[in-house]
Amino acid sequence: xxxxxxxxxxxxxxxxxxxxxxKEHQPDILCLQEIKTVDEGFPAAEIEGLGYNVATxxxxxxxxxxxxxxxxxxxITRGLPGDDxxxxxxxxxxxxxxxxxxxxVCNIYLPNxxxxxxxxxxxxxxxxxxxxxxxxxxxxFEEPFILLGDFNLIPAPIDxxxxxxxxxxxxxxxxxxxxxxxxxxxxxxxALRAVTDEPAYTFWDFQAGAWxxxxxxxxxxxxxxxxxxxxxxxxxxxxxxxGWDKPSDHVPVEGEFTF
DNA sequence: ATGCCAGGGATACCCTGA
Numbered sequence: 001x002x003x004x005x006x007x008x009x010x011x012x013x014x015x016x017x018x019x020x021x022x023k024e025h026q027p028d029i030l031c032l033q034e035i036k037t038v039d040e041g042f043p044a045a046e047i048e049g050l051g052y053n054v055a056t057x058x059x060x061x062x063x064x065x066x067x068x069x070x071x072x073x074x075x076i077t078r079g080l081p082g083d084d085x086x087x088x089x090x091x092x093x094x095x096x097x098x099x100x101x102x103x104x105v106c107n108i109y110l111p112n113x114x115x116x117x118x119x120x121x122x123x124x125x126x127x128x129x130x131x132x133x134x135x136x137x138x139x140x141f142e143e144p145f146i147l148l149g150d151f152n153l154i155p156a157p158i159d160x161x162x163x164x165x166x167x168x169x170x171x172x173x174x175x176x177x178x179x180x181x182x183x184x185x186x187x188x189x190x191a192l193r194a195v196t197d198e199p200a201y202t203f204w205d206f207q208a209g210a211w212x213x214x215x216x217x218x219x220x221x222x223x224x225x226x227x228x229x230x231x232x233x234x235x236x237x238x239x240x241x242x243g244w245d246k247p248s249d250h251v252p253v254e255g256e257f258t259f
Numbered sequence: 260a261t262g263c264c265a266g267g268g269a270t271a272c273c274c275t276g277a
Contacts (some may be wrong), residue, residue: 010266012266012267034276060267060268061268061274061275062267166277205276205277207277208262208263208264210264217277248265
């Protein structure tokens, strides 16, 4: 089974690219972030026409996440617990039956957190604390659990073309990375780093010729419970997608599993 | 220190992203 994540940066602007990717690669599950629409605005009929089930957790203008899957989900959960006042749509989780059991796929769009002297940075850190509590509970199930999406976190200097340029940024601040390590230390494996020690970027800014200069960062991740990590075969970063017409600034990252 | 570019929504010399 192949499970992918892609920050699509607006599903309405990217409908053509989304269809092309689904047709070319046929992932079993594709998790989207930044759909930037309410549920009713998602082109569900078109995607269902390609053989996918669609579950969305949308929001007007910003954020919004979705899970596309060839098999229907047994269960869908929307929203991150822990703060009833948080209205941002940044988490959707699906449970899927596989041979011999079930897998749980949790799709997140973790807050960016910039600028760090604004409310956005403490919101990011609090969101990560809520995520850690949520994942801790999920791991108690001791089942294949895949936490994937746009983490807005650069895990290590190797994950940036120019790490010095990111010093002080919310994506690379010590406070942010400390929480990322706390999350990983619950027992999650960074899938990409389980298969390669080489740089592999997933985001290139639209600005300043970042793509042309390969000035990228790795911020889209698949984090695996032990039961999922045991079944990991390979990870593919679909870098070519960044070169398509009217691309998103992120590219799809796909994990291949034996279930 | 700022804008670079892009999408959204309603058309704003505006907001957000990373």
